[in-house]
Amino acid sequence: MTLFQFPPSYSWAGLLPAGVTAFMVAYAYTGLSYFAVAASGLAVVAVAIFSFGVRASRVAFVLIGMALVIWAALTTTDWLAATSTAAQRGAMVMALFTALSVIRSAAMTSPAIVECGRFLARQRPGLRYSALTVGGHLFGLILLYGSISLLGTLATESTAREPDREVRLQRTRRMMIAIQRGFASTLCWSPLGFSMIITVSVVPGASWGAAALPGIVSAVMVLVIGWGLDALYKPRKAALAPASETSQWSEQLRPLLMLLGVVLLGVALLHAVTGVEVIGAVMSLVPVVAVLWIAMQQPPKGQTRLRHISHRSVEFVTRELPSYRGEIVLLFMAGFIGSLGAFLLVPLVQGLGLDLQAVPPWVIVAAMVWVIPMTGQLGMNPILAVSLLVPVLPSPETMGIPPAALVVAITGGWALSGATSPFTASVLLAAALGNVSPQRAGIGWNGVYALVAGSALTLWALTLSIIL
Template sequence: MLGTLLFLVFDLETGAWLARVALLIYLLVQWPRQARMAKGILLVTLLLAGIVVWRLPEPVPVLLQALDRLCFFATFVSSLGLLRVSAMRSRLVREAGNTLIRQKPALRYPTLSLGTALFGLIINIGVLNLFGAMVQRSNTLKAAGGHSDIQLAREQRMMLSILRGFALAPLVSPLGVTMAVILANMPSLTWATLAPVALPTAALFFLLGWWLDWRLRPQHLASKVPATRAPSLRPLWHFSLLALAITLSVFAVAGLGELRLPVAVLVACPAAAIIWMACQRRRLGGGTGLPRALTLLGRHSRLIFGASRGEIAVLGGSACLGVLLTPLIDVDALHALLISTHLHGAAMAIAAMLLVVALAQLGLNPIVSVTLLATLLGDGSLADPRLLAVGMMCAWSLSMISSPFTASMLVLSQLIRRSPYQIAWRWNGVFFVLVVPMLAIWMMVLGQGL
């Protein structure tokens, strides 16, 4: 992490080499504990690196660029991972989470969905574990009045609320992996130029989900549902202010340091995590709490950073694949093929969205497909870069709710012990069938205005 920051912020080549060597050692040490999917991605990355060495006359620059991209995402994931550690130890997070879970049925979808999106700003995919575990604990047979059908209906509705809320992150989060990938591959864009287009898109995505949840509610069970009293929203407001402060700190670092937003995340998030941890430790013995926070990080660093091994391998390896694939592909021929389709503007953005989603159903991580499409189309010759970026952000969100192979789907599947195919294709099938044409029509409307 330090090596990557030295390279990106101060342009020190020594920092780049420190990061490269340290990350390779980390991957070797963590290899025995990696899941099958993570190992598969790393092995494919190694195979592709070998092909680059074999096929290209000067492979070293490409290999270093790919390794630097892997270092960046490893640092990115680890930075957000530190926030996750702070959040998991926070009483405020537990209280705010319980507030979301205990809402009345009519308000449960918006509070859970928006709450998941809000928590996801800080703890990323950890929000699925956090809220999923809370749902499992709160959705007992006793809480359902002894009716197992109510318990099952609640489980499905709450899990879909959480999943769709988490899928809002690619469209609303300036701190997310999606934004980092798009801004890294389309340097002409910034969060400020994307937000006016992406946020209304996210609102449509959310409103459709809310309407469908209400429309498909099991009305025949309404009379059986025991009466409950909605809790105070105060913890949720407090957490919202905390999330806003952390997000604003990222923008402040970007502005003051004249850094691109993804780089500012690497600086601001670890600092915010340590300050948050220090505030928690302060209650244990007075003072600033900073020495105790740093001691905690030092003692548990092996577990804290080891817990990110899967995300680093999957996300970093996928980003690395995108870099390694680009020089092996005849970009000019592909570009000519795209031109021959006579697709321009919104039509090209919609086609890119559908392609990313289709490849995700086959197990290809959106990082790879988005990286390649951003490289091919990012010059704006066939579509406005903002429109194309929003199309790929929509594709990322759609992949998260429809592909059985995404990390979010696998996490929920393990939590509730149901097949990822059941969650993705049966539970979410109607929403997917409705949201795809809605987003396509919306992009056509945007194409007229951009």
């Protein structure tokens, strides 16, 4: 339920998050504070406008943020600087979401990308889980949770003609689980994901370059565990296998792999050559790649490529971005509340005499794998949980552990939350496509998986804390 109707005349409010992205890119490359201030201001205005068209639960986040500002103003002297920092964190999250939405928009209308997804969904039963979980990972790197929407739609399309209802439900469930787990695994390492970017920004001394390889190992671990559990629990009921795709994998996957290669290698190269942070490289490169990808697509009859790009750009700003207003409000407020809440929480914890430095480092590392999915069951967005909790912890240097170990623990927990929390977009989409409740699609489908994968991730993070 929305509190207010969202007027159509607000369609051009999509210019606000686009402007936030432009200013944050300028700040990333120049370090000039007034770009960050301008981005924060536009982001606050965008949230104020978009709040008139979102559900009451989203408005509640806005009210909580306002309450925290009042609390900070009444109890601290440097509340204005802390509020400005929190707004900048929220603006960064909004800018990243906007940039990634551009390439998601470009990819979702690409016939080659859609055909790639259809190819994966039509594999024979013995290969389908592996194809969809790897495909979910590859698509998730570019489309984020849009990968669940795309692949999930194609998956349900491929099972719709199955006459046996039980077989149809079993296949749909297994296909959705494969896609879910494939997407969740990207959260362990992807430079385009909120998990890695937010975590690196709040863990002192952390960098994506140092955490990427251990994060990839985490992703492989959870993918293999998911595959193993599927093989163990898959139904044994015999059924005639539907016709499967016989095309060459290299031919069908080439468009997706090319897009991934350009984006990931481009981000890494831009980061290495310019020294800009990974988030700055992502925000600046991804929209450019998206525009080029649209330019390569066949324009509608009667339109030139230039006119097609112009039309798509206007549509994105005036229609697509405003349609994401709920996500934009939630993500900005999660970053804002996490940052300002941590500012208020740190002295409160110190005032209570809680000395977290006395807690063994291995306990903290292990706990981060589990705390994030647990808070996800209570409705706490991982951005909020990580931004709120990590600043309270002792720094990795103080604990005597490498920052990458803590990053791996946090992103691993984020991945588990993405597969189990009934409040995350990924689980909500899987539930809608699978025609089950979010609780069923989350902890019901992935409860055992979370326990096994969480145990493996805990051991991996603890091992890294020793060997790195």
